[in-house]
Amino acid sequence: MNMNIYFAPLEGITGYVFRNEYNRLFSGVDKFYTPFIATKHTGKYSTKDLRDILPANNQNITIVPQLLSNNASDFNYLADKIADMGYTEINLNLGCPSPTVTTKKKGAGFLEYPDELDRMLDEIFKNASYHISVKTRIGVSDPTEFRKLLSIYNRYPISELIIHPRLLESMYNGKPNLDWYSYAYNNSLNNVCYNSDIKNVGDCDKITAMFNNTTSVMIGRGILTDPLLPERIKGDVSKEVSKRDAELEKIRKYHNGVYEAYVDYMSGDKNVLFKMKEIWKYLIENPVFNKDSADNFIEKNLKAIYKCNTVREYNEVVDAIFINAL
Ligand SMILES: Cc1cc2nc3c(=O)[nH]c(=O)nc-3n(C[C@H](O)[C@H](O)[C@H](O)COP(=O)(O)O)c2cc1C
Known part of the structure:
Protein backbone atom coordinates (compact mmCIF):
# COMPACT_ATOMS: atom_id res chain seq x y z
CA MET A 1 0.00 0.00 0.00
CA LYS A 234 2.91 -2.00 3.56
CA GLY A 235 3.03 -5.69 2.68
CA ASP A 236 6.79 -5.75 3.29
CA VAL A 237 7.09 -8.54 5.86
CA SER A 238 9.53 -11.03 4.44
CA LYS A 239 8.38 -14.65 4.05
CA GLU A 240 11.02 -15.63 6.59
CA VAL A 241 9.69 -13.40 9.34
CA SER A 242 6.09 -14.36 8.66
CA LYS A 243 6.84 -17.73 10.25
CA ARG A 244 6.06 -17.75 13.94
CA ASP A 245 9.50 -18.73 15.24
CA ALA A 246 11.25 -16.23 12.97
CA GLU A 247 8.87 -13.52 14.13
CA LEU A 248 9.64 -14.33 17.74
CA GLU A 249 13.34 -14.25 17.00
CA LYS A 250 13.00 -10.83 15.40
CA ILE A 251 11.07 -9.51 18.39
CA ARG A 252 13.70 -10.98 20.70
CA LYS A 253 16.41 -9.22 18.72
CA TYR A 254 14.45 -5.98 18.99
CA HIS A 255 13.89 -6.43 22.71
CA ASN A 256 17.55 -7.20 23.34
CA GLY A 257 18.68 -4.33 21.13
CA VAL A 258 16.53 -1.79 22.99
CA TYR A 259 17.56 -3.25 26.35
CA GLU A 260 21.27 -3.10 25.54
CA ALA A 261 20.95 0.41 24.15
CA TYR A 262 19.39 1.52 27.44
CA VAL A 263 22.07 -0.29 29.46
CA ASP A 264 24.72 1.63 27.48
CA TYR A 265 22.89 4.91 27.79
CA MET A 266 21.62 4.91 31.38
CA SER A 267 23.21 4.38 34.71
CA GLY A 268 21.57 2.04 37.16
CA ASP A 269 19.44 -1.07 36.68
CA LYS A 270 16.37 0.68 38.06
CA ASN A 271 16.31 3.21 35.22
CA VAL A 272 16.78 0.55 32.57
CA LEU A 273 14.05 -1.61 34.07
CA PHE A 274 11.70 1.35 34.25
CA LYS A 275 12.13 1.92 30.50
CA MET A 276 11.73 -1.78 29.65
CA LYS A 277 8.59 -2.09 31.77
CA GLU A 278 7.01 0.72 29.73
CA ILE A 279 7.79 -1.23 26.56
CA TRP A 280 6.37 -4.49 27.91
CA LYS A 281 3.13 -2.76 28.84
CA TYR A 282 2.36 -2.84 25.11
CA LEU A 283 4.60 -5.63 23.79
CA ILE A 284 3.02 -8.30 25.99
CA GLU A 285 -0.24 -7.80 24.08
CA ASN A 286 1.38 -9.25 20.96
CA PRO A 287 -0.53 -12.50 20.33
CA VAL A 288 2.71 -14.25 19.37
CA PHE A 289 3.52 -14.60 23.07
CA ASN A 290 0.26 -16.24 24.11
CA LYS A 291 0.63 -19.49 22.18
CA ASP A 292 -2.10 -21.32 24.08
CA SER A 293 -4.52 -18.38 24.39
CA ALA A 294 -4.24 -18.67 28.17
CA ASP A 295 -6.64 -16.68 30.32
CA ASN A 296 -5.18 -13.62 32.06
CA PHE A 297 -1.94 -14.09 30.13
CA ILE A 298 -1.26 -10.37 29.80
CA GLU A 299 -2.03 -9.49 33.43
CA LYS A 300 -0.03 -12.41 34.79
CA ASN A 301 3.08 -11.73 32.77
CA LEU A 302 2.96 -7.98 33.22
CA LYS A 303 2.72 -8.49 36.95
CA ALA A 304 5.81 -10.71 36.86
CA ILE A 305 7.73 -8.11 34.82
CA TYR A 306 6.63 -5.18 36.99
CA LYS A 307 7.74 -7.04 40.12
CA CYS A 308 11.36 -7.33 38.95
CA ASN A 309 13.79 -5.21 40.92
CA THR A 310 17.03 -6.49 39.46
CA VAL A 311 18.32 -7.12 35.98
CA ARG A 312 18.81 -10.79 36.87
CA GLU A 313 15.15 -11.24 37.83
CA TYR A 314 14.10 -9.35 34.74
CA ASN A 315 16.17 -11.49 32.39
CA GLU A 316 14.75 -14.66 33.92
CA VAL A 317 11.16 -13.51 33.47
CA VAL A 318 11.77 -12.33 29.91
CA ASP A 319 13.60 -15.54 28.96
CA ALA A 320 10.63 -17.54 30.21
CA ILE A 321 8.18 -15.46 28.16
CA PHE A 322 10.17 -16.03 24.97
CA ILE A 323 10.82 -19.73 25.65
CA ASN A 324 7.17 -20.45 26.47
CA ALA A 325 6.09 -18.76 23.27
CA LEU A 326 8.10 -21.14 21.08
C1 LIG B 1 2.81 7.12 26.98
C2 LIG B 1 2.31 8.09 25.94
C3 LIG B 1 3.06 9.24 25.65
C4 LIG B 1 2.62 10.15 24.68
N1 LIG B 1 3.40 11.26 24.37
C5 LIG B 1 2.99 12.11 23.40
C6 LIG B 1 3.79 13.25 23.00
O1 LIG B 1 4.89 13.49 23.52
N2 LIG B 1 3.30 14.06 22.03
C7 LIG B 1 2.10 13.81 21.41
O2 LIG B 1 1.70 14.56 20.51
N3 LIG B 1 1.34 12.75 21.75
C8 LIG B 1 1.76 11.90 22.70
N4 LIG B 1 1.00 10.80 23.00
C9 LIG B 1 -0.19 10.51 22.18
C10 LIG B 1 0.20 9.59 21.00
O3 LIG B 1 1.13 10.24 20.15
C11 LIG B 1 -1.03 9.19 20.17
O4 LIG B 1 -1.67 10.34 19.72
C12 LIG B 1 -2.02 8.34 20.97
O5 LIG B 1 -1.35 7.32 21.69
C13 LIG B 1 -3.08 7.71 20.06
O6 LIG B 1 -2.47 6.95 19.04
P1 LIG B 1 -2.23 5.35 19.15
O7 LIG B 1 -3.56 4.74 19.54
O8 LIG B 1 -1.80 4.92 17.78
O9 LIG B 1 -1.21 5.13 20.20
C14 LIG B 1 1.40 9.91 23.99
C15 LIG B 1 0.65 8.76 24.30
C16 LIG B 1 1.08 7.87 25.25
C17 LIG B 1 0.25 6.64 25.54
Whole structure:
Protein backbone atom coordinates (compact mmCIF):
# COMPACT_ATOMS: atom_id res chain seq x y z
CA MET A 1 0.00 0.00 0.00
CA ASN A 2 1.38 3.38 -0.99
CA MET A 3 0.80 5.33 2.17
CA ASN A 4 2.97 7.13 4.67
CA ILE A 5 3.17 5.69 8.14
CA TYR A 6 4.27 7.94 10.98
CA PHE A 7 5.45 6.70 14.36
CA ALA A 8 3.48 8.72 16.93
CA PRO A 9 5.40 10.59 19.62
CA LEU A 10 5.23 8.68 22.90
CA GLU A 11 6.87 10.65 25.66
CA GLY A 12 9.12 8.52 27.85
CA ILE A 13 9.22 5.73 25.25
CA THR A 14 10.08 6.79 21.70
CA GLY A 15 13.12 8.95 22.46
CA TYR A 16 16.23 8.66 20.31
CA VAL A 17 17.69 5.62 22.07
CA PHE A 18 14.55 3.57 21.35
CA ARG A 19 13.93 5.14 17.95
CA ASN A 20 17.36 4.32 16.56
CA GLU A 21 17.13 0.72 17.66
CA TYR A 22 13.64 0.31 16.22
CA ASN A 23 14.67 1.93 12.96
CA ARG A 24 17.72 -0.32 12.65
CA LEU A 25 15.58 -3.46 12.70
CA PHE A 26 12.29 -2.57 11.05
CA SER A 27 11.19 -0.76 7.95
CA GLY A 28 7.86 0.80 7.07
CA VAL A 29 7.95 3.96 9.17
CA ASP A 30 8.33 7.06 6.99
CA LYS A 31 8.70 9.63 9.77
CA PHE A 32 9.18 9.52 13.52
CA TYR A 33 7.51 12.39 15.39
CA THR A 34 9.53 13.11 18.50
CA PRO A 35 8.06 13.41 21.98
CA PHE A 36 7.41 17.06 22.74
CA ILE A 37 9.94 19.64 23.77
CA ALA A 38 8.33 22.42 25.81
CA THR A 39 9.33 25.91 24.70
CA LYS A 40 10.74 28.33 27.28
CA HIS A 41 10.37 32.05 27.81
CA THR A 42 14.05 32.39 28.59
CA GLY A 43 15.20 31.02 25.25
CA LYS A 44 17.94 29.16 27.08
CA TYR A 45 18.11 25.59 25.88
CA SER A 46 20.80 23.19 27.03
CA THR A 47 22.17 20.30 25.02
CA LYS A 48 20.13 18.09 27.37
CA ASP A 49 16.88 19.85 26.37
CA LEU A 50 17.61 19.27 22.72
CA ARG A 51 19.55 16.03 22.69
CA ASP A 52 16.59 13.97 21.50
CA ILE A 53 16.52 15.90 18.24
CA LEU A 54 20.21 16.60 17.67
CA PRO A 55 21.10 15.42 14.16
CA ALA A 56 24.05 13.47 15.60
CA ASN A 57 21.57 11.37 17.59
CA ASN A 58 19.27 10.79 14.63
CA GLN A 59 21.46 9.63 11.76
CA ASN A 60 19.74 7.81 8.87
CA ILE A 61 16.34 8.41 10.38
CA THR A 62 13.64 10.90 9.42
CA ILE A 63 12.33 12.77 12.43
CA VAL A 64 9.92 15.62 12.93
CA PRO A 65 10.63 17.56 16.12
CA GLN A 66 7.51 18.34 18.13
CA LEU A 67 7.08 21.48 20.23
CA LEU A 68 4.68 22.12 23.07
CA SER A 69 3.90 25.81 23.27
CA ASN A 70 1.18 28.43 23.63
CA ASN A 71 3.41 31.38 22.89
CA ALA A 72 4.32 32.44 19.36
CA SER A 73 7.63 34.12 20.11
CA ASP A 74 8.83 31.18 22.23
CA PHE A 75 7.78 28.80 19.46
CA ASN A 76 9.40 30.88 16.73
CA TYR A 77 12.67 31.18 18.60
CA LEU A 78 13.08 27.45 19.13
CA ALA A 79 11.56 26.41 15.79
CA ASP A 80 14.03 28.68 13.95
CA LYS A 81 16.88 27.12 15.91
CA ILE A 82 15.66 23.64 15.01
CA ALA A 83 15.26 24.59 11.36
CA ASP A 84 18.90 25.74 11.43
CA MET A 85 19.80 22.14 12.34
CA GLY A 86 18.36 21.13 8.98
CA TYR A 87 14.80 20.12 9.85
CA THR A 88 12.11 21.16 7.38
CA GLU A 89 8.99 20.30 9.37
CA ILE A 90 8.11 21.19 12.94
CA ASN A 91 5.06 19.81 14.69
CA LEU A 92 2.90 21.67 17.20
CA ASN A 93 1.38 19.58 19.98
CA LEU A 94 -2.28 20.43 20.63
CA GLY A 95 -3.17 16.98 21.88
CA CYS A 96 -1.43 16.22 25.16
CA PRO A 97 -4.14 15.60 27.82
CA SER A 98 -1.83 15.39 30.83
CA PRO A 99 -2.94 17.78 33.60
CA THR A 100 0.65 18.94 34.15
CA VAL A 101 0.48 20.30 30.59
CA THR A 102 -3.17 21.29 30.17
CA THR A 103 -3.32 23.35 33.37
CA LYS A 104 -0.62 25.53 31.79
CA LYS A 105 -2.92 26.09 28.77
CA LYS A 106 -0.75 23.88 26.61
CA GLY A 107 -1.29 20.73 24.55
CA ALA A 108 -5.00 19.90 24.37
CA GLY A 109 -5.49 22.46 27.18
CA PHE A 110 -4.87 25.24 24.65
CA LEU A 111 -7.91 24.11 22.60
CA GLU A 112 -10.08 25.76 25.26
CA TYR A 113 -8.79 29.15 24.06
CA PRO A 114 -9.41 29.11 20.31
CA ASP A 115 -8.95 32.87 19.85
CA GLU A 116 -5.54 32.81 21.50
CA LEU A 117 -4.66 29.75 19.46
CA ASP A 118 -5.67 31.61 16.32
CA ARG A 119 -3.39 34.53 17.21
CA MET A 120 -0.50 32.20 17.91
CA LEU A 121 -0.95 30.35 14.62
CA ASP A 122 -1.06 33.68 12.80
CA GLU A 123 2.30 34.68 14.26
CA ILE A 124 4.04 31.37 13.78
CA PHE A 125 2.94 31.01 10.17
CA LYS A 126 4.02 34.59 9.38
CA ASN A 127 7.49 33.76 10.68
CA ALA A 128 7.97 30.23 9.39
CA SER A 129 10.43 29.27 6.68
CA TYR A 130 9.64 25.60 7.33
CA HIS A 131 6.56 23.41 7.25
CA ILE A 132 4.43 23.40 10.36
CA SER A 133 2.20 20.41 11.02
CA VAL A 134 -0.29 20.29 13.87
CA LYS A 135 -1.30 17.32 16.02
CA THR A 136 -4.67 17.98 17.61
CA ARG A 137 -7.53 16.48 19.54
CA ILE A 138 -11.10 17.39 18.56
CA GLY A 139 -11.83 19.55 21.59
CA VAL A 140 -11.89 19.71 25.35
CA SER A 141 -15.30 18.45 26.48
CA ASP A 142 -17.64 18.56 23.48
CA PRO A 143 -16.83 17.45 19.94
CA THR A 144 -18.84 20.33 18.42
CA GLU A 145 -15.92 22.53 19.57
CA PHE A 146 -14.12 21.09 16.58
CA ARG A 147 -16.19 23.21 14.15
CA LYS A 148 -14.54 26.37 15.38
CA LEU A 149 -11.13 24.73 15.74
CA LEU A 150 -11.19 23.45 12.17
CA SER A 151 -12.29 26.83 10.84
CA ILE A 152 -9.18 28.27 12.54
CA TYR A 153 -6.88 25.55 11.19
CA ASN A 154 -8.30 26.20 7.73
CA ARG A 155 -6.91 29.74 7.80
CA TYR A 156 -3.32 28.51 7.81
CA PRO A 157 -1.16 26.43 5.46
CA ILE A 158 -0.70 23.59 7.95
CA SER A 159 1.43 21.02 6.17
CA GLU A 160 -0.54 18.20 7.75
CA LEU A 161 -3.31 18.22 10.32
CA ILE A 162 -2.84 15.08 12.38
CA ILE A 163 -6.03 14.29 14.23
CA HIS A 164 -6.42 12.14 17.30
CA PRO A 165 -10.23 12.15 17.34
CA ARG A 166 -10.80 12.14 21.07
CA LEU A 167 -11.62 14.92 23.48
CA LEU A 168 -9.14 16.08 26.10
CA GLU A 169 -11.59 14.83 28.73
CA SER A 170 -11.59 11.33 27.23
CA MET A 171 -7.82 10.96 27.71
CA TYR A 172 -7.21 7.58 26.01
CA ASN A 173 -10.58 6.06 26.93
CA GLY A 174 -13.49 5.07 24.74
CA LYS A 175 -13.48 4.82 20.98
CA PRO A 176 -12.04 7.44 18.64
CA ASN A 177 -14.82 9.61 17.24
CA LEU A 178 -14.96 8.71 13.56
CA ASP A 179 -17.91 11.02 12.89
CA TRP A 180 -15.81 14.02 13.80
CA TYR A 181 -12.78 12.68 12.01
CA SER A 182 -15.05 12.38 8.99
CA TYR A 183 -16.05 16.01 9.47
CA ALA A 184 -12.38 16.98 9.41
CA TYR A 185 -11.67 14.76 6.42
CA ASN A 186 -14.49 16.41 4.45
CA ASN A 187 -13.94 20.00 5.54
CA SER A 188 -10.23 20.48 6.12
CA LEU A 189 -8.48 22.63 3.54
CA ASN A 190 -5.20 21.07 4.66
CA ASN A 191 -4.12 17.44 4.37
CA VAL A 192 -5.37 15.37 7.25
CA CYS A 193 -3.74 12.36 8.87
CA TYR A 194 -5.64 9.88 11.04
CA ASN A 195 -4.23 8.87 14.42
CA SER A 196 -5.42 6.49 17.14
CA ASP A 197 -6.13 2.87 17.93
CA ILE A 198 -4.67 1.31 14.77
CA LYS A 199 -3.60 -2.03 16.22
CA ASN A 200 -3.52 -4.29 13.18
CA VAL A 201 -3.74 -4.27 9.39
CA GLY A 202 -7.54 -4.61 9.57
CA ASP A 203 -7.84 -1.41 11.65
CA CYS A 204 -5.77 0.44 9.08
CA ASP A 205 -7.78 -1.00 6.18
CA LYS A 206 -10.97 0.17 7.88
CA ILE A 207 -9.68 3.74 7.97
CA THR A 208 -8.47 3.73 4.38
CA ALA A 209 -11.75 2.17 3.22
CA MET A 210 -13.81 4.82 5.02
CA PHE A 211 -11.55 7.68 3.98
CA ASN A 212 -10.20 6.63 0.64
CA ASN A 213 -8.00 9.63 -0.01
CA THR A 214 -5.95 8.82 3.07
CA THR A 215 -2.28 9.39 2.31
CA SER A 216 -0.88 8.95 5.82
CA VAL A 217 -1.69 7.44 9.17
CA MET A 218 0.05 7.89 12.51
CA ILE A 219 0.44 4.89 14.80
CA GLY A 220 1.84 4.75 18.31
CA ARG A 221 0.81 2.01 20.73
CA GLY A 222 -0.03 -0.40 17.91
CA ILE A 223 3.63 -0.44 16.84
CA LEU A 224 4.79 -0.98 20.40
CA THR A 225 2.55 -4.06 20.54
CA ASP A 226 3.45 -5.30 17.07
CA PRO A 227 6.74 -3.78 15.92
CA LEU A 228 6.16 -5.38 12.50
CA LEU A 229 2.88 -3.51 11.99
CA PRO A 230 4.20 -0.85 9.56
CA GLU A 231 5.81 -3.60 7.44
CA ARG A 232 2.60 -5.62 7.53
CA ILE A 233 0.53 -2.62 6.43
CA LYS A 234 2.91 -2.00 3.56
CA GLY A 235 3.03 -5.69 2.68
CA ASP A 236 6.79 -5.75 3.29
CA VAL A 237 7.09 -8.54 5.86
CA SER A 238 9.53 -11.03 4.44
CA LYS A 239 8.38 -14.65 4.05
CA GLU A 240 11.02 -15.63 6.59
CA VAL A 241 9.69 -13.40 9.34
CA SER A 242 6.09 -14.36 8.66
CA LYS A 243 6.84 -17.73 10.25
CA ARG A 244 6.06 -17.75 13.94
CA ASP A 245 9.50 -18.73 15.24
CA ALA A 246 11.25 -16.23 12.97
CA GLU A 247 8.87 -13.52 14.13
CA LEU A 248 9.64 -14.33 17.74
CA GLU A 249 13.34 -14.25 17.00
CA LYS A 250 13.00 -10.83 15.40
CA ILE A 251 11.07 -9.51 18.39
CA ARG A 252 13.70 -10.98 20.70
CA LYS A 253 16.41 -9.22 18.72
CA TYR A 254 14.45 -5.98 18.99
CA HIS A 255 13.89 -6.43 22.71
CA ASN A 256 17.55 -7.20 23.34
CA GLY A 257 18.68 -4.33 21.13
CA VAL A 258 16.53 -1.79 22.99
CA TYR A 259 17.56 -3.25 26.35
CA GLU A 260 21.27 -3.10 25.54
CA ALA A 261 20.95 0.41 24.15
CA TYR A 262 19.39 1.52 27.44
CA VAL A 263 22.07 -0.29 29.46
CA ASP A 264 24.72 1.63 27.48
CA TYR A 265 22.89 4.91 27.79
CA MET A 266 21.62 4.91 31.38
CA SER A 267 23.21 4.38 34.71
CA GLY A 268 21.57 2.04 37.16
CA ASP A 269 19.44 -1.07 36.68
CA LYS A 270 16.37 0.68 38.06
CA ASN A 271 16.31 3.21 35.22
CA VAL A 272 16.78 0.55 32.57
CA LEU A 273 14.05 -1.61 34.07
CA PHE A 274 11.70 1.35 34.25
CA LYS A 275 12.13 1.92 30.50
CA MET A 276 11.73 -1.78 29.65
CA LYS A 277 8.59 -2.09 31.77
CA GLU A 278 7.01 0.72 29.73
CA ILE A 279 7.79 -1.23 26.56
CA TRP A 280 6.37 -4.49 27.91
CA LYS A 281 3.13 -2.76 28.84
CA TYR A 282 2.36 -2.84 25.11
CA LEU A 283 4.60 -5.63 23.79
CA ILE A 284 3.02 -8.30 25.99
CA GLU A 285 -0.24 -7.80 24.08
CA ASN A 286 1.38 -9.25 20.96
CA PRO A 287 -0.53 -12.50 20.33
CA VAL A 288 2.71 -14.25 19.37
CA PHE A 289 3.52 -14.60 23.07
CA ASN A 290 0.26 -16.24 24.11
CA LYS A 291 0.63 -19.49 22.18
CA ASP A 292 -2.10 -21.32 24.08
CA SER A 293 -4.52 -18.38 24.39
CA ALA A 294 -4.24 -18.67 28.17
CA ASP A 295 -6.64 -16.68 30.32
CA ASN A 296 -5.18 -13.62 32.06
CA PHE A 297 -1.94 -14.09 30.13
CA ILE A 298 -1.26 -10.37 29.80
CA GLU A 299 -2.03 -9.49 33.43
CA LYS A 300 -0.03 -12.41 34.79
CA ASN A 301 3.08 -11.73 32.77
CA LEU A 302 2.96 -7.98 33.22
CA LYS A 303 2.72 -8.49 36.95
CA ALA A 304 5.81 -10.71 36.86
CA ILE A 305 7.73 -8.11 34.82
CA TYR A 306 6.63 -5.18 36.99
CA LYS A 307 7.74 -7.04 40.12
CA CYS A 308 11.36 -7.33 38.95
CA ASN A 309 13.79 -5.21 40.92
CA THR A 310 17.03 -6.49 39.46
CA VAL A 311 18.32 -7.12 35.98
CA ARG A 312 18.81 -10.79 36.87
CA GLU A 313 15.15 -11.24 37.83
CA TYR A 314 14.10 -9.35 34.74
CA ASN A 315 16.17 -11.49 32.39
CA GLU A 316 14.75 -14.66 33.92
CA VAL A 317 11.16 -13.51 33.47
CA VAL A 318 11.77 -12.33 29.91
CA ASP A 319 13.60 -15.54 28.96
CA ALA A 320 10.63 -17.54 30.21
CA ILE A 321 8.18 -15.46 28.16
CA PHE A 322 10.17 -16.03 24.97
CA ILE A 323 10.82 -19.73 25.65
CA ASN A 324 7.17 -20.45 26.47
CA ALA A 325 6.09 -18.76 23.27
CA LEU A 326 8.10 -21.14 21.08
C1 LIG B 1 2.81 7.12 26.98
C2 LIG B 1 2.31 8.09 25.94
C3 LIG B 1 3.06 9.24 25.65
C4 LIG B 1 2.62 10.15 24.68
N1 LIG B 1 3.40 11.26 24.37
C5 LIG B 1 2.99 12.11 23.40
C6 LIG B 1 3.79 13.25 23.00
O1 LIG B 1 4.89 13.49 23.52
N2 LIG B 1 3.30 14.06 22.03
C7 LIG B 1 2.10 13.81 21.41
O2 LIG B 1 1.70 14.56 20.51
N3 LIG B 1 1.34 12.75 21.75
C8 LIG B 1 1.76 11.90 22.70
N4 LIG B 1 1.00 10.80 23.00
C9 LIG B 1 -0.19 10.51 22.18
C10 LIG B 1 0.20 9.59 21.00
O3 LIG B 1 1.13 10.24 20.15
C11 LIG B 1 -1.03 9.19 20.17
O4 LIG B 1 -1.67 10.34 19.72
C12 LIG B 1 -2.02 8.34 20.97
O5 LIG B 1 -1.35 7.32 21.69
C13 LIG B 1 -3.08 7.71 20.06
O6 LIG B 1 -2.47 6.95 19.04
P1 LIG B 1 -2.23 5.35 19.15
O7 LIG B 1 -3.56 4.74 19.54
O8 LIG B 1 -1.80 4.92 17.78
O9 LIG B 1 -1.21 5.13 20.20
C14 LIG B 1 1.40 9.91 23.99
C15 LIG B 1 0.65 8.76 24.30
C16 LIG B 1 1.08 7.87 25.25
C17 LIG B 1 0.25 6.64 25.54
